[in-house]
Amino acid sequence: MTDKTDEQDVAFGFRRVGETEKQGLVNEVFSKVAERYDQMNDLMSAGLHRLWKDDLVSMLNPPHGQGAFSHLDVAGGTGDVAFRVLRAGGPNVRVTLADISPEMLGEGRKRAETDGLLGRCAFSVANAEALPFPDKCFDGYTIAFGIRNVTHIDKALAEAYRVLRPGGRFLCLEFSQVDVPLLDGIYDAYSFTVIPAVGKVVTGDGQPYRYLVESIRTFPRQDDFKSLIEDAGFANVTYRNLTGGVVAIHSGWRI
Ligand code: SAM
Numbered sequence: 432m433t434d435k436t437d438e439q440d441v442a443f444g445f446r447r448v449g450e451t452e453k454q455g456l457v458n459e460v461f462s463k464v465a466e467r468y469d470q471m472n473d474l475m476s477a478g479l480h481r482l483w484k485d486d487l488v489s490m491l492n493p494p495h496g497q498g499a500f501s502h503l504d505v506a507g508g509t510g511d512v513a514f515r516v517l518r519a520g521g522p523n524v525r526v527t528l529a530d531i532s533p534e535m536l537g538e539g540r541k542r543a544e545t546d547g548l549l550g551r552c553a554f555s556v557a558n559a560e561a562l563p564f565p566d567k568c569f570d571g572y573t574i575a576f577g578i579r580n581v582t583h584i585d586k587a588l589a590e591a592y593r594v595l596r597p598g599g600r601f602l603c604l605e606f607s608q609v610d611v612p613l614l615d616g617i618y619d620a621y622s623f624t625v626i627p628a629v630g631k632v633v634t635g636d637g638q639p640y641r642y643l644v645e646s647i648r649t650f651p652r653q654d655d656f657k658s659l660i661e662d663a664g665f666a667n668v669t670y671r672n673l674t675g676g677v678v679a680i681h682s683g684w685r686i
Pocket of ligand 1: 535
């Protein structure tokens with residue numbers, strides 16, 4: 432039996448909640464926004480999220496050759512990254528989308544069907560902290576705008592390491608800390624006023640978008656996150672800031 436008093440507090444946006452409570456709150460956010468998620472992404476980022484995801488996939492550089500390439504996109508949501516991986520690579524690339532939200536994955540499945548990609552995708556309702564896959568079974572692992580939502584980042588990174596084959600690549604696209612003077616002030620004002628207001632108009636509820644903005648501010652800075660990836664065992668860990676650090680792509684290799 433778990434003693435409630437042993438439970439750690441973790442950040443849920445700017446609130447502190449019990450560690451066993453956080454995932455349920457995150458799941459509520461994504462089940463509410465799933466249907467409008469893609470539309471909101473375009474509105475909130477003025478389409479920039481598409482360029483950031485294109486950069487992520489060009490770093491992965493999925494192969495065009497005869498050999499099979501098995502890719503895992505965790506917190507894959509509605510499939511934005513997974514479908515880019517399929518389109519960028521050859522016919523032997525296969526992608527598994529794993530996400531804890533059946534609603535988000537459901538939207539992804541509909542898109543895969545519409546886009547004729549269903550035959551090359553698998554869908555798995557799964558927690559990034561406890562993936563239902565054997566050791567060393569994927570050649571690549573991506574997680575985009577997902578890791579800041581998990582309760583224990585160290586467990587998610589350990590799982591990424593476990594399921595990758597030696598030589599496999601880990602890539603994470605995540606909102607980060609702006610490193611350009613002036614841009615940080617503008618970005619703050621935009622995030623805390625415009626995004627929840629647009630969220631309220633489009634989805635009828637501004638609260639999920641308030642959480643999303645707050646969770647960006649509580650996520651570790653670029654160098655701190657790099658150290659966490661190294662602690663999980665990854666080698667040659669690097670990161671690149673995009674749009675002045677609004678987002679960063681961290682990369683590491685499974686040895
Ligand atoms: N990767 C997609 C993209 O870039 O458009 C979706 C990102 S969305 C902001 C975050 C996703 O993380 C949601 O689909 C949510 O359900 C998922 N998620 C949150 N916690 C998770 C966890 N512990 N394990 C797996 N997925 C999780």
